[in-house]
Amino acid sequence: MNMIDTQLKDFCQKNTIQNQQLNMARGNPCQEQLDLSNELLTCVNKMNCITRDGVDVRNYGGIDGINEAKDLFSKYMDVNVTEIIVAGNSSLNLMYNALALALIQGTTNGPGWLSQGAIKFLCPTPGYDRHFSLCESLGIQMIAVPLNEDGPDMDIVENLVKSDHLIKGIWCVPKYSNPTGICYSDETINRLAFMDTAAGDFRIFCDNAYAVHHLGNKGTQIANLLEACKLASNPERAYLFGSTSKLTFPGAGVAMVAASEKNISYFRKQLGFQTIGPDKINQLRHVNFFQDIDGLMTHANLHANILRKKFDVILDVFDQYLSSGNLASWRRPDGGYFISVNLLPGCAKKVVDLAKTFGLTLTPAGATFPYGYDAEDRNIRIAPSSLTVEDAKLASEILCKCIVSVSSSVHPNLHN
Amino acid sequence: MNMIDTQLKDFCQKNTIQNQQLNMARGNPCQEQLDLSNELLTCVNKMNCITRDGVDVRNYGGIDGINEAKDLFSKYMDVNVTEIIVAGNSSLNLMYNALALALIQGTTNGPGWLSQGAIKFLCPTPGYDRHFSLCESLGIQMIAVPLNEDGPDMDIVENLVKSDHLIKGIWCVPKYSNPTGICYSDETINRLAFMDTAAGDFRIFCDNAYAVHHLGNKGTQIANLLEACKLASNPERAYLFGSTSKLTFPGAGVAMVAASEKNISYFRKQLGFQTIGPDKINQLRHVNFFQDIDGLMTHANLHANILRKKFDVILDVFDQYLSSGNLASWRRPDGGYFISVNLLPGCAKKVVDLAKTFGLTLTPAGATFPYGYDAEDRNIRIAPSSLTVEDAKLASEILCKCIVSVSSSVHPNLHN
Structure with a gap:
């Protein structure tokens, strides 16, 4: 064990975290966040289980x-009410369905x-x-393209899609991207909407x-992809997925897909x-709980207040330990659930192992790469949400x- | 308008159902049935949202x-606890997923x-x-085979599956079949399990x-298909789907799939x-509400008590109006949600239209036939559940x- 690892062990022992499990792996909301929505559990009862249209939500129907x-949720997704389907508890499942x-x-x-x-x-x-x-599970081949500060590298994307009709899609998280937290620029959104694709x-x-998961005082606004696609005469190009997983209960929220009326009509028929x-x-619970889009935004702020402290303490620790050298680079996200850290080449796996x-x-x-293959072995993703502020600091x-230790071991000639 | 139709019109006017909508189309439980489960709506709250294993059901996880x-629900489905996945609100959706x-x-x-x-x-x-x-939506070709009193005509089934490796499956509703209400015999179950199939x-x-939707005083027991498939050394052959849609809330129940451990492991991985x-x-709500399998069975009896009266009144009317002639044949189901009626050839469409x-x-x-094509135009399905007893009679x-009227019109030489 080298000197740095010995220091690390001492540090852990002093902080009595030996045998304690700290988890920064997944973006699970913490209990304090879950408790914000407890009223949701019981806000529909036998007295109020009929919709404004007279539909008994307990019975069948309403595809x-x-x-x-x-x-x-059309307001939440910034689309027309004719351009949305509100579904079950999982947006990932809606993506699977669409695929x-x-x-x-x-x-x-x-x-x-x-x-x-x-x-x-x-x-x-x-x-x-x-994603x-x-x-991979569906046998769809993946082509990695770089994600820049303003979205995917559009020169590369445009070049690929214009010549290969078997390239059928692109994954995008345009707002507070997972994991880097960047937002797509208006130019990126427009280029995605307008680009020529060999595949019709x-x-x-x-x-x-x-969508509303800001960490700053006010949320970032980004261009509306669906509208851009309509303007570009490619109205069918965009599928937008969303959910309340990180607004109410991750296991029991409401998910939705938004798209052109033609796409929605197609989805609705097939869903049938x-x-x-x-x-x-559960949909009525969410409506009763939020009341309206303002109520939803207010609720999102309560989450931001909890999350911001954790992001702040982690980013402060990064500044304190890592800013003087060139061991790592990261950005302070304006929203979302993650911090993406790039290490020196060859260090990511070793850092994850050592931390464990x-x-x-x-x-x-x-x-964070297709097939789990980060060619440079540099990127790690930090999920602060499930920890307490104290544990996030620790x-x-x-x-x-661990980063300091691994970096000096992998790059012994490095002058930090 | 012939004499019978005039009588029918008079009858409807006397009973003031002109412009009233009576619906026997779908097996929707009635409000009285829905009310049996109202406690489900609020039986999980912030004080009891942790499972016996310490899982917070509000958060992510638990595939x-x-x-x-x-x-x-493994007891409900009569399988081992390692042979089940408990999922969302729709067993039809689980069938789609499996397909x-x-x-x-x-x-x-x-x-x-x-x-x-x-x-x-x-x-x-x-x-x-x-089914x-x-x-049809998935482009799977359908081959109709006759359903007899003890299940599918197994001579025909065995003959088809042994020679065509593109026949990949069969739909079965072995207990209280939709719509005829028949139960598969032990012999049928065994032949399904043991038959040679060209498709591996x-x-x-x-x-x-x-599963527990009996109408009589005690439920019918049928052979266990999954066990039969294991005995036949075809353990992977059976997928069993179930739900609480007709025990609690049709729109917000719990659905499940049961199969061999190998199949379940495969499903679990792909679901992930x-x-x-x-x-x-919602799963915890159902467990809290039913408590155990005895509680579930007791609850099923409450439904049976409501449904039985409707089936009885309809079957009594059939006896009264139709038993003397040969205009229709039907059977008194021991369970399930439907009554299947076979008319004289060429009458089904006209009866449905006239009733409308x-x-x-x-x-x-x-x-009730693949591609909606009943070659003889004879079969109609009656769904009594959503009506009141009075409306069911009417x-x-x-x-x-309508049956009398249409039959005499389509078959004018008939001596009823």
Whole structure:
């Protein structure tokens, strides 16, 4: 054990975290956040289980959601009420559904993707590991493209999509991207909407997971992708997915997909074969709980107040331990759930492994890249939400010490 | 308007149902049934949202359901606790998932069905329209086989599956079949389990929708298909689907799939790519509400008490109006949600249309057959549940008068 590791061990022992589990791996909200929504559990009862249209939410029916939920969440997603389906508890499941539908039955402007050959998706990296594992599980080939400060590198994207009709889509998290926290510029949004694609049935899978999940005092506004696609005469190009997983209960929120009326009509028809309807009681709970979009925004602020402290303490520790050298680079996100840290080449896996020995669990190194392959082994993703402020401080101190230790070991000639 | 229709019109006017809507089309539980489960709405609150294993059901995780739900519903489905996944609110959606998975990625013993050619399913008829529309939407060819009093005609089934490797599955509702209400005999179950299939990846899609939905004083017991498949050394052959849609709330129940451990392990892995987990709060609600399998069975009896009266009044009207002639044949079901009536050839569509003009909506004629095609135009499905006992009587009287009217018109030489 080298000197730095000995110091780290001493530090952990002093802070009595030996055998304690600190977890920065997943963006699970903490209990304090969950408690913000407890009223949701009981806000629909036998006295108020009928919608404004007279629908008993306990019974069958209503394939695309109750009208009051469509009203509320169309504002949340910034689309028309005719451009949304409010569904079950998982937006990831809606993404899967949209992919499975396209693969088997096709889209509004093309036959089943499986019948067209070995199709591919563009994956801006670093990105969300579950987008990538979903593609991998479905046999969709992934092509990594760099994610810059203003979105995917559009020169590369445009060049790829214009010549290969088997490139059928791109994953995008345009607002507070997972994990870097960047927001797409208006120019990026427009180029995505207007670019020439060899595939007539090209789709942007836009995960709007952090629509109102700001950390600053006011949220960042970004251009409306669906509107841009309409302006570009590519109205069918954008699928927008969202949920309340990080606003109410991650396991029992409400998810939604927004798209052009033509796409929504296609989804609605196909959904009608696949289910008799979503859990309308839970939709009504959410409407009763939030009341309206202002209530939802106010609620989002309560989450931001809890999360901001954790992000601040971690970023302060990073500044304190890592700013003087060139061991790591990161950015202070304006929203979202993650901090992305780039280390020196060859260090990410070793840092994650070392941290684990000190009781700190991180997202596996490489997870933010397709096939889990980070060619430079540099990127790690930090998820602050589930820890207390005190544990977030401790965890980030351990992480920084691990970074210092591994960096000096992998790059022994480095002058920090 | 002939004499019978004039009498019918007079009858409707006397009973003031002109412009009133009577609906026997779908098996929606009535309000009295929904009210049986109102406690479910509020039985999980901020004080009891942690499982026995310490899982906070509000947060992410638990891909295959909470352990207490797996315990309860494995008893309900008569399988081991390792042979079940408890999921969201829709068993139809689980059937779709299993089909989409098999089509795209394949099964535990074969590659993706789409890669193998134009695959086919056997459809015992009359059967459940949503099974058929699901197949049709996915491009799966359907082959109708007769449903007898003891299950599908197994001579025909065995003959078909042994020679065509593109026949990948069969739909079965072995208990209180939709719509005829018959139960499969032990011999049928065993022949399904043991039969030789050309397809090594053949699957029985068994919709166990009416597991405890008896109408008599005690439920019918049928052989266990999963156990039979194990005995036959075809353990992967059976997928069993179930839900609480007709025990608690149709829109917000809990659905489940049961199968061999190998199949369940495969489903669990693939589900892990498609969602972060089901609504665990709603699962805990169901466990808290039912307490245990005895509680669930007691609750099922409360439903039976409500439903039995409606079935009885309708069957009594049938006896009164139709038993003396040969205009229709039907059976008194021991459970389930439907009564299946066979008319004289060429009469079903006309009866449904005529009933509609008198304010009575029935399931579209032909719906109980693949592609909506009832070659003899004979079968209609009656769904008594959503009506009051009084309306059920009125509706079945209208129906009988329509049957008499149409029969005499289509078959003028008939001596009734």
